[in-house]
Amino acid sequence: MKRAFAICAVSAFLLTACGDDESSGFTTRPDEDSSSSVCEDCDDSSSSSSVTPQSSESETSVSSSSSAKSSSSKNGDAKSSSSSAESLSSDASSISFFEDGVTGTMTDGRDGQTYKIVKIGKQIWMAENLNYAYIGVPFENGLITFDSTSWCYDNDPANCTKYGRLYTWSAAMDSVGRWSTNGKGCGDETVCSPTYPVRGVCPEGWHLPTELEWGRLFILDGYTSTAAERLKSASGWADNGNGSDIYSFAVLPVGIKNPIEGYVGEGFCTTFWTSDGDDDYYADAKTMNYNSKGVSEYGFHKNSGFSVRCVRD
Template sequence: MTLKKFLTIGFVAAVLVACGDDSSSATDSDEVSSSSACEDCDGSSSSKAKSSSCSAKSSSSSSVPEWYVDPSTVVKGTMTDERDGQTYKTVKIGTQTWMAENLNYASYTDVPYEHYPHTSDSISWCYDNDPANCAKYGRLYTWAAAMDSVGTWTANGKGCGFRNECSPTYPVRGVCPEGWHLPATAEFETLFTAVGEVFTTGKMLKSTSGWNWNEHDDLNGNGTDDYSFAVLPAGGRNFDGLFGDEGYDASFWSSTEDDSEYVYIMYMYHYSNDVYLGHDGKYNGISVRCVMD
């Protein structure tokens, strides 16, 4: 059983489309991807996936939308986290500058994790507790750790954690380096819009290696990494302390809370070329990508 089967996820729509009167149901696990959007996506809590009531309408292929960012215009760079000296690749896509690697700051390693019946001496981890995986994928953080819920660096996300609804002050630096912050869902949507490909946004943001074979379509699960965003399938850690889905999926925290137990995330699957926005439990451990202030 893969990690995603442990996660309780509901879905919201991303961008690039409009709602229509026709009703349609998402396939498989009722996912709603970047290729459909709906005004009725209110982010209400649910332990089941939501179906979309919108019909996808892609932009005309005969013209280039003004919000589309040509991959040849992206600007690659680096930044150094002064807290530990680690250097990260960065990429400027349109108006946004993102880290092009997952955060690997060893934060909250001495803060106890408790989610009955499992306990841990940390609320951030390397996949399979192997330091080599931190070097490869970055660390996996609970939402409380990602938001800096104890206020180590700023008070913007203080008090945000499992079973505790909060009112963060945006932007939320969270665990990110100074001058960077944990993205809100709207910032993920801006990224999707810039990439502009309705059904291949995920593929264009994925790394060109590391993803497992797509057994659904008998195709390679790797991406094309057109924008040097280089998403790797880091997997995650569930509330029982089990790691899973390395090679199969990637998930990233947002700073946008749904309710006391769930938060909006961005994620990708090895068998899909789409990118998704959905819910995840605050107690799980997943990746962090920071965006520049």
């Protein structure tokens, strides 16, 4: 795993925000076999067993009236949402399984914010970046002092509405144990052993994705080298570096909060935290750039400010 303080390809002469244009696949934790994970996403077993009923803290719904991709876009094997939907429901919510790219919404019961969600493979993902205001936990590490552990890009509230918030790894993992104990103690200058899945800062019933879960998303259709192009939004990226967004995942070029340089990279790149720590100072993250179709991976310094996407338990 390469390590970086927080860089991104902004121009041929200046690297200032998220990563480089190197395309890569993904790595797994030592106890997980990447080859078996591919088969899990490719078999025909029922996906309903991998989703747990939602609690009353958040509500989830997926509607078949959403614009689904045609079966031809999935090599002819996509199932019709009108004939093959399976559902799982509880008193608080219901969710149905349709073909990839069908979107719905969920509501975070903590602050009432509603997010788009999307089914891709066997996973249900947020189709927007998390915007929960994890504040009131100051960060201090040597000469680096922050008034909080999550921010709006450029300290502009309008950017939180547009992009979601940027979080340190300790905030993304909920290292203080505000919502669960699975990531408690996973902060800067700490090697921890979280209990997976790590809810972290995500709403109840959702969690911070592992490297393996990001990897399952990237290998769909077998094209790891073009994953970013398929997941990036169809507009907003610099120099026409837009994606096809075929799964309605809508990755926007948020930029990041660099611990040294501050807010950099808007329009050029975005980086997402995983729940996998690397060592005392670094945790694993995934980067998409305007000038690359692939996804780069690095061990980034834990006090960087990156975006968060949550995946359903």
